[in-house]
Amino acid sequence: MWSMVKVPVFQILGFILLSSFLHSQASVRHHTFVVEDTPYTRLCSTKNILTVNGQFPGPTLYVKKGDTIIVDVYNKANYNITIHWHGVKQPRNPWSDGPEYITQCPIRSGERFSQKIILSDEEGTLWWHAHSDWSRATVHGAVVIYPNQNHNKGSGYPFPKPHADVPIIFSEWWKKDIVEVYNEFQRTGTDPNISDAYTINGQPGHLYPCSKSDTYKLTVDQGKTYLLRLINAAVEDILFFAIANHQLTVVGTDSSYTKPLKTDYITISPGQTIDVLLETNQPPSHYYMAARVYSSAEGVDFDNTTTTAMLQYNIGNNTTPPSNPPLPYLPFYNDTKASVNFTGKLRSLANEDHPIDVPVNISSKLIFTVSVNTFPCENDSCLGPTRLSASMNNISFSLPSTDILKAYYNNISGVYGSQFPSKPPLVFNFTAEDPPTYLNTPKKGTEVRVVEYNSTVEIVLQGTNLLAGTDHPMHLHGYSFYVVGWGFGNFDKEKDPLGYNLVDPPLQNTIAVPKNGWAAIRFKANNPGVWFMHCHLDRHQTWGMDMAFIVKNGQGPDEQMLPPPSYMPPC
Numbered sequence: 001m002w003s004m005v006k007v008p009v010f011q012i013l014g015f016i017l018l019s020s021f022l023h024s025q026a027s028v029r030h031h032t033f034v035v036e037d038t039p040y041t042r043l044c045s046t047k048n049i050l051t052v053n054g055q056f057p058g059p060t061l062y063v064k065k066g067d068t069i070i071v072d073v074y075n076k077a078n079y080n081i082t083i084h085w086h087g088v089k090q091p092r093n094p095w096s097d098g099p100e101y102i103t104q105c106p107i108r109s110g111e112r113f114s115q116k117i118i119l120s121d122e123e124g125t126l127w128w129h130a131h132s133d134w135s136r137a138t139v140h141g142a143v144v145i146y147p148n149q150n151h152n153k154g155s156g157y158p159f160p161k162p163h164a165d166v167p168i169i170f171s172e173w174w175k176k177d178i179v180e181v182y183n184e185f186q187r188t189g190t191d192p193n194i195s196d197a198y199t200i201n202g203q204p205g206h207l208y209p210c211s212k213s214d215t216y217k218l219t220v221d222q223g224k225t226y227l228l229r230l231i232n233a234a235v236e237d238i239l240f241f242a243i244a245n246h247q248l249t250v251v252g253t254d255s256s257y258t259k260p261l262k263t264d265y266i267t268i269s270p271g272q273t274i275d276v277l278l279e280t281n282q283p284p285s286h287y288y289m290a291a292r293v294y295s296s297a298e299g300v301d302f303d304n305t306t307t308t309a310m311l312q313y314n315i316g317n318n319t320t321p322p323s324n325p326p327l328p329y330l331p332f333y334n335d336t337k338a339s340v341n342f343t344g345k346l347r348s349l350a351n352e353d354h355p356i357d358v359p360v361n362i363s364s365k366l367i368f369t370v371s372v373n374t375f376p377c378e379n380d381s382c383l384g385p386t387r388l389s390a391s392m393n394n395i396s397f398s399l400p401s402t403d404i405l406k407a408y409y410n411n412i413s414g415v416y417g418s419q420f421p422s423k424p425p426l427v428f429n430f431t432a433e434d435p436p437t438y439l440n441t442p443k444k445g446t447e448v449r450v451v452e453y454n455s456t457v458e459i460v461l462q463g464t465n466l467l468a469g470t471d472h473p474m475h476l477h478g479y480s481f482y483v484v485g486w487g488f489g490n491f492d493k494e495k496d497p498l499g500y501n502l503v504d505p506p507l508q509n510t511i512a513v514p515k516n517g518w519a520a521i522r523f524k525a526n527n528p529g530v531w532f533m534h535c536h537l538d539r540h541q542t543w544g545m546d547m548a549f550i551v552k553n554g555q556g557p558d559e560q561m562l563p564p565p566s567y568m569p570p571c
């Protein structure tokens, strides 16, 4: 074959030079992540937390669209760890994706693992976090992806270049060691203890006892536009966020631009990122920004506190700041309408410079129920009469002890099954007031769904009211997907697709399936590998609201998974 295709050497050189010119902005960047135990004081008590490079939140990675990052992860802590690059598609390279026992075995104490993070069309904000047990509570940080100016006019942004940009990371703080919280709820079979505080860039803010000085402050000049890169890294909670006296303009989510959306508050799911423009157009003063929970499950305890940070205008040195800055209005904690009213308004930018590519001819139509369940309590270990669990299509996912990717690549049998169902095994009134309790117990399994390369996939994620209906922020690795529709009640396969948005649906990697409702997503399976899908509320993930896709290789050399790196952590 090769002898048939005679390409003069100068043409090849020319191609290489041209390619490197077109991509001259893209580069390879190196980082070292040292995972270690570090003492931190919050809410007047000190404990050791897992950090990266001693920082909480962890270091921000600044990159340009299309860059590749090499991160050498060195585990100096006493726990197993893995790191996931949330929302980075990693074309053909699931080896560095990170979920424990899905694409790799954990990096054990004292070991190193060099991860290659391949960016492609992502632009905006993503983040990285630990993906083993609950260590992501403190092991997380922002990934800021600037436009590659070579490919665009002006600044590269589809809006005027902001004066400055600032990651704003929400997370959750427990006074107790997160390992104890995790082990305890695993043992007792109940809900985990709720957190003691939410934080903004690691600080709880003024409204908690004993935390006057623990406040994140953002100092701004009047009359400018700032790009705030909001990231919800909370372990368990969807949040509302707002800034007193200021409107926000949403311009992106999950590293994809949106049509500008003016709003007084946002709803942000764990796993999701939202980019907003903030115009400092108010009288120079101090204003609170605040976040608190959106929690829709009845009878489930939650952290009902409010975290704040301070937006401080640079004011003359003679002016004293106000003693009582205004707090923003936030929707009530169970205001589902306010939550979906915001989320349902997101639209892809979908213009000439940022076209969309929504699959219209679907080859693989899937329906997955997402449910909270119970198992009988085998031992007397449980606190309640049953052990809480969760499932997708009535299968409660069990993590294998060898990672699925390795088993798939090396044809090792007995690690996983390929029988994840394309639809719920039983059709019932998913969102009924009181579904019969005999439906509550799922099966255990490690099942994947195999899809052909290039197939066009639609998944309807259907929430159920088994045990307790609630919102489920579902996250897919390896892909972004178009959210083409959503609604309350049971998905109607005749009527509901008629209302799909195929013109400018938002492109996301995490979608909150509304309480007792559904969401429909679409993507083209052109990234071969093993890709995890799960609820980003960590108790649900731990209980088994997970599954994985195997996307098969295509024909051409660019349609095959890359070979594994020379070193993968062993099991």
Ligand SMILES: *[C@@H]1O[C@H](CO)[C@@H](O)[C@H](O)[C@H]1NC(C)=O
Binding pocket: 176, 180, 181, 184, 193
């Ligand atoms: C969880 O909460 C219970 C009840 O308040 C308490 O007894 C227990 O010590 C807590 N456990 C952890 C790990 O915080």
Ligand SMILES: *[C@@H]1O[C@H](CO)[C@@H](O)[C@H](O)[C@H]1NC(C)=O
Binding pocket: 304, 333
């Ligand atoms: C949560 O806090 C709000 C006030 O911020 C209060 O009105 C509400 O009753 C609280 N809900 C619960 C369940 O504690």
Ligand SMILES: *[C@@H]1O[C@H](CO)[C@@H](O)[C@H](O)[C@H]1NC(C)=O
Binding pocket: 314, 315, 316, 317
């Ligand atoms: C406040 O004082 C500092 C130090 O003297 C100076 O650098 C700064 O420019 C002053 N700020 C304003 C807004 O006048």
Ligand SMILES: *[C@@H]1O[C@H](CO)[C@@H](O)[C@H](O)[C@H]1NC(C)=O
Binding pocket: 334, 335, 336
């Ligand atoms: C929200 O909670 C309040 C009590 O805190 C309750 O009266 C109201 O019915 C709840 N709303 C919804 C939509 O569940």
Ligand SMILES: *[C@@H]1O[C@H](CO)[C@@H](O)[C@H](O)[C@H]1NC(C)=O
Binding pocket: 337, 338, 341
């Ligand atoms: C939803 O948003 C629109 C416009 O932003 C507003 O007029 C309407 O009152 C909102 N509805 C609810 C239920 O919050």
Ligand SMILES: *[C@@H]1O[C@H](CO)[C@@H](O)[C@H](O)[C@H]1NC(C)=O
Binding pocket: 361, 363
């Ligand atoms: C849709 O896909 C099927 C099967 O792949 C193909 O036969 C058909 O021509 C496609 N239709 C359109 C409109 O592209």
Ligand SMILES: *[C@@H]1O[C@H](CO)[C@@H](O)[C@H](O)[C@H]1NC(C)=O
Binding pocket: 378, 379, 381
């Ligand atoms: C129940 O007890 C058996 C025997 O002690 C143990 O192997 C098993 O892990 C326990 N199961 C749970 C869920 O704790």
Ligand SMILES: *[C@@H]1O[C@H](CO)[C@@H](O)[C@H](O)[C@H]1NC(C)=O
Binding pocket: 409, 410, 411
């Ligand atoms: C696994 O099986 C496939 C198909 O039979 C084969 O092409 C491949 O070489 C096998 N891989 C290994 C590592 O044995």
Ligand SMILES: *[C@@H]1O[C@H](CO)[C@@H](O)[C@H](O)[C@H]1NC(C)=O
Binding pocket: 429, 431, 432, 433, 434
């Ligand atoms: C399903 O349950 C909901 C809530 O109770 C009810 O409104 C609806 O009519 C039920 N649907 C069917 C088909 O029975």
Ligand SMILES: *[C@@H]1O[C@H](CO)[C@@H](O)[C@H](O)[C@H]1NC(C)=O
Binding pocket: 394, 425, 426, 438, 439, 440, 441, 442, 443
């Ligand atoms: C799930 O499967 C179990 C075991 O077969 C069955 O008892 C239960 O009713 C099923 N539940 C649903 C919702 O399909």
Ligand SMILES: *[C@@H]1O[C@H](CO)[C@@H](O)[C@H](O)[C@H]1NC(C)=O
Binding pocket: 453, 454, 554, 555, 556, 559
């Ligand atoms: C996959 O789709 C791409 C783009 O449409 C096409 O170029 C390629 O040939 C397809 N590959 C396979 C194996 O279908």
Ligand SMILES: *[C@@H]1O[C@H](CO)[C@@H](O)[C@H](O)[C@H]1NC(C)=O
Binding pocket: 080, 105, 106, 108, 570, 571
């Ligand atoms: C750490 O990972 C190794 C390798 O998979 C495993 O054998 C061991 O049980 C893990 N340790 C803990 C505490 O989970």
Ligand SMILES: [Cu+2]
Binding pocket: 471, 472, 473, 535, 536, 537, 540, 541, 545
């Ligand atoms: Cu969930």
